[in-house]
Amino acid sequence: MTLTAPAPIEGGPAQPGVLTNPVVPGFHPDPSVCRVDGTYYLACSTFEFLPGIPLFRSDDLVTWTPVGHVVTRAEQLDVRDVPTAGGAWAPTIRHHDGRFHVVVTDAMGRGNLLFTADDPAGEWSDGTVVEGIDGIDPDLAWDADGTCYLTYSGLLLGEAAEGGVRHLGIQQVRFDVATGRALEEPRSLWSGTGGIFPEAPHLYEVDGTWYLLVAEGGTERGHAVSIARGPTPEGPFEDCPANPLLTARGTDRPVQNTGHADLFQTPDGGWAMVLLGVRPRGMVRSFSPMGRETFATRLRWEDGWPVVEPVELGPQRPPVRVVDDFDGTGLDLPWVSVRRPATEFSTLTARPGWLVLHGDGSTMDDPRPVFVGRRQQHEVTEVTAVVDASAGVGGLSVRIDEDNHVDLEIDGDVVRARAVLARVAQTWQVPAPAGPVTLRLETVPPAEGFSLRAITCDLVRLSVDTPTGRVDVAEVDGRGMTAETAGSFTGRVVGVYATTGTVAVDRISYQGQDRDR
Structure with a gap:
């Protein structure tokens, strides 16, 4: 008997004859x-x-x-x-x-x-x-x-x-x-x-x-x-x-x-x-x-x-990279929104090749944000988004719920990182380069060994690409963005959002790899 399955986000089959868990990784409960x-x-x-x-x-x-x-x-x-x-x-x-x-x-x-x-x-x-x-x-x-x-x-x-x-x-x-x-x-x-x-x-x-x-x-x-x-x-x-x-x-x-x-x-x-x-x-x-x-x-x-039999993890899968250039007429299957369909606030036709989000004043703190995202399906990830916020405010976010999320947004002449964990917010900011701007969100392993910093599952790093190289904006302890801390039935969803005006996204790249098992 064979029970192996690659993640739907991954390309290529798993090794035949090897039990590869998880069958469907990321926020996919109650199968x-x-x-x-x-x-x-x-x-x-x-x-x-x-x-x-x-x-x-x-x-x-x-x-x-x-x-x-x-x-x-x-x-x-x-x-x-x-x-x-x-x-x-x-x-x-x-x-x-x-x-x-x-x-x-x-x-x-x-x-x-x-x-x-x-x-x-x-x-x-x-x-x-x-x-x-x-x-x-x-x-x-x-x-x-x-x-x-x-x-x-x-x-x-x-x-x-x-x-x-x-x-x-x-x-x-x-x-x-x-x-x-x-x-x-x-x-x-x-x-x-x-x-x-x-x-x-x-x-x-x-x-x-x-x-x-x-x-x-x-x-x-x-x-x-x-x-x-x-x-x-x-x-x-x-x-x-x-x-x-x-x-x-x-x-x-x-x-x-x-x-x-x-x-x-x-x-x-x-x-x-x-x-x-x-x-x-x-x-x-x-x-x-x-x-x-x-x-x-x-x-x-x-x-x-x-x-x-006990549930075991399968062999580590190869790294994955998926790029969405928004060249179609509708969002692909992995994209989801919160409590309302994305068609209420977004379009792929107003600016061909771009996902255009229309902010309505809501933020990622609200129950119905202007947000489209896809599930985080790997432990180590890098997500980049090419964003034109010249006519609005918005950017890149990873979300558990409205009380627990980490955002990286363009607001005029600044790039602002904002971490909201159990409704407690902290912000950092750096000067914004000329747009469109590449925003970057990474999840990386914490320190090893026996220490306070090794307790967490990962770190969430936020950065922006500039003409002189990558500029780090913030690093956040990832434990606040977990099912145990948030008390959540869901998991992390990472994507793009707008708060005010019009924010256009040219490309999103998702790269993922699980840690050694």
């Missing part, structure tokens, strides 16, 4: 997979980012290619005003009766939604609101007579939880996919082994037995995968004596927070699992700059139970 006629399709969460729910396909479990997004229209998700970490949570992708189905939670937005399409690379439906359930992380499964079961985590938020958070465990209803309605009152199922936040349920029939896979322990260091089995989709379920099937808690494994898994069969008849995890770095391995990524591992069956 779900389905197999249709020998082709695999994978979907991930996107929270407040648009377009939402990226889709990847693979014919061999070696190369995963991005094919589009489920959410390409603003009305499909109601994320415009969702709080940070709201929006698209935990999609499940399944194929039944010739159609693809994605069921997902639009948290603090429209609620639970069902999207359908004949072709995953084509246009998806507007999204049917699921009626009759209250919770998150929905899953779809059909039994032999065609009855559909929707299984979900009964996590109540906001008004449903009387203003707080309340958990009812794993719940299930029979479900009508045509109308989006539950056909009965919810029933409680097996909810794990007692870990907090039982979630991400997936239901499978294997050789006449039904298996209920769940995540528990929270999505941080206590994250785990557990399983139970029963004679019907409704149970009763007995838990696996070896639970948790998989966890990295309390270990020195290079991939931590392993959980939120989905099972699938491999081309050779074996089995595997995709799941989320993080790659912590620093002297005490406490900080994960890319946030939650997609990983995979193998499993085998013994005495009717799956036995899962």
Whole structure:
């Protein structure tokens, strides 16, 4: 069995026969997979980012290619005003009766939604609101007579939880996919082994037995995968004596927070699992700059139970360089914006060969910045942008959320660096050269050895090219821009922004390489 995959940003396949994790690097959490006629399709969460729910396909479990997004229209998700970490949570992708189905939670937005399409690379439906359930992380499964079961985590938020958070465990209803309605009152199922936040349920029939896979322990260091089995989709379920099937808690494994898994069969008849995890770095391995990524591992069956191998990192991949000259009529698939589509504030046609951003007074501190970016997918990166800000203010930024970002902007005759970490801001500035100006943002390893400076995962360096050479503007400790410090469900996204006036971008170059493993 082979489970190798290069990042979608990388060129060229991974070495055949070698398990290359992460499968999809960078901010790609909550993976779900389905197999249709020998082709695999994978979907991930996107929270407040648009377009939402990226889709990847693979014919061999070696190369995963991005094919589009489920959410390409603003009305499909109601994320415009969702709080940070709201929006698209935990999609499940399944194929039944010739159609693809994605069921997902639009948290603090429209609620639970069902999207359908004949072709995953084509246009998806507007999204049917699921009626009759209250919770998150929905899953779809059909039994032999065609009855559909929707299984979900009964996590109540906001008004449903009387203003707080309340958990009812794993719940299930029979479900009508045509109308989006539950056909009965919810029933409680097996909810794990007692870990907090039982979630991400997936239901499978294997050789006449039904298996209920769940995540528990929270999505941080206590994250785990557990399983139970029963004679019907409704149970009763007995838990696996070896639970948790998989966890990295309390270990020195290079991939931590392993959980939120989905099972699938491999081309050779074996089995595997995709799941989320993080790659912590620093002297005490406490900080994960890319946030939650997609990983995979193998499993085998013994005495009717799956036995899962630990998640390991694959061999180091070669360096990557990707350049976008904005010569097309629309942004390529990797580009995302925050809470509103980029078409609201940007154009590629007003100045051919340039991405033109129209500032509206918002900054990177705002929940809806004028910003387009792509995920940081490597530990050591260099991102450059050729920016013409002669008619506005803007530049280059790496963002976790509106409370945690590092910016490098052109404002008249100065180039200003600004680091905002937990809402605390610090600025530096140098004189600006004549434009257009090349701005540079790098993430580099920290000092080695046993020292205070070695604790962090990386350093974020900001510089500007001038006629006499590169001028450093600032260097920022990268630990504030991590999932652990920010408390984020996402990861770093790096791109360009405008605050006022018009800012035009001629070219963005992304270079990335992972550190020695």
